[in-house]
Amino acid sequence: MNLNTNEAEKLSLRQYLGGMLAATTADELEAAIQAPHLHPFSGPTWSRISKVRDQRGKEICEAHSLGKFVPRVDGRTITVCGETYRVARGGNSTGVRYAWHSVGEFVQSILLRDGFTKRAAYRIWDNCGRYPHRCLAIVESALKAKYPDPQLNRLVFAYRSSAGPIRYTVAQNEADSVDGRASRPCGCGGTRFDWGCGFSDSFTYISWPCNACNAVYIEYVTPDRLEEIRQQCRGVPSAKTRRSGRAATTRKI
Ligand SMILES: [Zn+2]
Numbered sequence: 001m002n003l004n005t006n007e008a009e010k011l012s013l014r015q016y017l018g019g020m021l022a023a024t025t026a027d028e029l030e031a032a033i034q035a036p037h038l039h040p041f042s043g044p045t046w047s048r049i050s051k052v053r054d055q056r057g058k059e060i061c062e063a064h065s066l067g068k069f070v071p072r073v074d075g076r077t078i079t080v081c082g083e084t085y086r087v088a089r090g091g092n093s094t095g096v097r098y099a100w101h102s103v104g105e106f107v108q109s110i111l112l113r114d115g116f117t118k119r120a121a122y123r124i125w126d127n128c129g130r131y132p133h134r135c136l137a138i139v140e141s142a143l144k145a146k147y148p149d150p151q152l153n154r155l156v157f158a159y160r161s162s163a164g165p166i167r168y169t170v171a172q173n174e175a176d177s178v179d180g181r182a183s184r185p186c187g188c189g190g191t192r193f194d195w196g197c198g199f200s201d202s203f204t205y206i207s208w209p210c211n212a213c214n215a216v217y218i219e220y221v222t223p224d225r226l227e228e229i230r231q232q233c234r235g236v237p238s239a240k241t242r243r244s245g246r247a248a249t250t251r252k253i
Helices: 005-009 013-022 026-034 043-063 093-113 118-128 132-143 170-175 223-233 236-252
Strands: 072-074 077-080 083-086 154-160 183-185 191-193 197-200 203-208 215-221
Touching: 013 026, 013 043, 026 043, 026 132, 043 072, 043 132, 077 093, 083 093, 093 118, 118 132, 203 223, 215 223
Parallel strands: none
Antiparallel strands: 072 077, 077 083, 154 215, 183 191, 197 203, 203 215
């Protein structure tokens, strides 16, 4: 497709779908999807567009040498690396969600087995349901080691905050019985505080800004480490209560 904007504005639904059907590579399909055609994102027209996009995406993956790494979703049947999973009928919406969660774990475990990182496996799973052709680029990058998993439970420099150091003192933190935060010393002499969680490709991380310098570090955490940090977050008085609680247990023993 080589349309200038004026021509593109005139794209009818038929031309738009035709562009997708004519695509023979993932890049061509992506260009066809991005072609400016005004359409709704729900309703019968959107269903029709989604169906064509999905079908063409699957065919492009099928013909590609790396296509076997792209999970193929056909109704309740999912195939990846030659292995097939059939999603059980869930019964109610919770059951359906649970069933799809299980298939996600299955797909990611197969990809991990075949050498993909957790981050890459998550991204592939995240895209395969609606935009399978986009998975090809993810697979290619993953095979070039472009999606390394983060090292866990280790501080990594993230960025310098343009807002400067956070305005929060150790004394304030100790006085806060409800929302006290875990803290650790910073190399600059200030103190870093747990400033909240983020989530990235199935990994949880904590932001650790400092109250004396503007360097923000993040720490990707295991569930145990997150629990440990959050235990320290529960305010100073409750931490003292827990400590005395443990002491009492020790005495009993
Ligand atoms: Zn600092």
